[in-house]
Amino acid sequence: MVCDEVKRVAYFFLDGTLAETRRSAISSHLDLCPECKARTTFHLLVRIFVQKRLSHVAAPPRLKQRLTRSLRAFAE
Ligand SMILES: [Zn+2]
Numbered sequence: 001m002v003c004d005e006v007k008r009v010a011y012f013f014l015d016g017t018l019a020e021t022r023r024s025a026i027s028s029h030l031d032l033c034p035e036c037k038a039r040t041t042f043h044l045l046v047r048i049f050v051q052k053r054l055s056h057v058a059a060p061p062r063l064k065q066r067l068t069r070s071l072r073a074f075a076e
Contacts, residue, residue, distance in 0.1 A: 001029040006036045010043050011072050046071065 006029055012018045013026050030037045050067055 001025045003029075003033060003036055006030070006033075006040070010040050013040070014044055014047055043071075 006013075006026055009018060009022065009026065013023065018026070030040060050071065054064060054067075
């Protein structure tokens with residue numbers, strides 16, 4: 001597991017859509033690599049923030065789509 005791969009799949013990792021084996025590989029990498037851990041934690045915080053905002057305000061589907069897309073781009 002290399003940092004580049006963690007970067008690439010961080011979005012799916014946080015989304016919980018990764019296979020269990022990859023999930024645990026990333027988890028153990030995050031334990032060893034402070035850089036990836038910081039970056040992934042940051043993504044997680046952004047996600048939580050956005051989800052909170054979206055649950056309070058009924059965002060139009062197009063805005064939600066755009067946010068999701070930019071988050072995905074950001075995670076790459
Ligand atoms: Zn790393």
